[in-house]
Amino acid sequence: MIGGSRLRQIGWAVVLGVCLAAFVVLTFRVNAVKSEVRLAERQIVALEREKLMLETEFETRANQRQLADWNRVEFGYQAPRSDQYLDSERQLAALGLPRAVDAPDPIRVARARQSEEVELAAMVSPLTGKPAQSAGSGDGRQEMAAPRSLAERLSDGTRLGASLAEVAE
Numbered sequence: 001m002i003g004g005s006r007l008r009q010i011g012w013a014v015v016l017g018v019c020l021a022a023f024v025v026l027t028f029r030v031n032a033v034k035s036e037v038r039l040a041e042r043q044i045v046a047l048e049r050e051k052l053m054l055e056t057e058f059e060t061r062a063n064q065r066q067l068a069d070w071n072r073v074e075f076g077y078q079a080p081r082s083d084q085y086l087d088s089e090r091q092l093a094a095l096g097l098p099r100a101v102d103a104p105d106p107i108r109v110a111r112a113r114q115s116e117e118v119e120l121a122a123m124v125s126p127l128t129g130k131p132a133q134s135a136g137s138g139d140g141r142q143e144m145a146a147p148r149s150l151a152e153r154l155s156d157g158t159r160l161g162a163s164l165a166e167v168a169e
Contacts, residue, residue: 071077
């Protein structure tokens with residue numbers, strides 16, 4: 001009986017060793033699969049980023065093409081050509097030459113006339129909704145405190161001259 005018992009113990013030891021070896025092999029195999037999954041996930045994330053970048057670039061280029069079409073059709077703009085650039089400083093200086101004899105006059109910009117009596121809307125009470133009482137006209141409007149334009153006030157020069165005299169001393 002001792003022989004059978006000894007054989008049974010060796011059998012259990014072998015089975016235990018095989019189970020332990022299978023456990024170690026399966027553990028390594030599972031870790032290998034996990035690392036492959038992590039690598040695949042990293043590649044997926046990298047490909048998603050690249051896809052997003054390419055989509056953004058595609059949309060940007062499409063918008064640029066659309067803007068170029070709009071500029072060409074709606075506004076008459078064209079991309080710069082090589083013959084539009086200046087080759088030397090002399091060509092740049094030639095741009096500043098006086099107008100020719102038969103050249104049209106330059107375009108001048110005119111300002112709209114401003115009346116001396118500029119009126120602002122009167123202050124309205126938020127509680128009653130009626131205009132506040134003031135020394136202005138009876139229609140709910142009041143005159144500005146400075147009826148003169150800024151250019152007139154600056155060209156007056158009385159206060160400015162005194163200030164400049166103080167600075168010069």
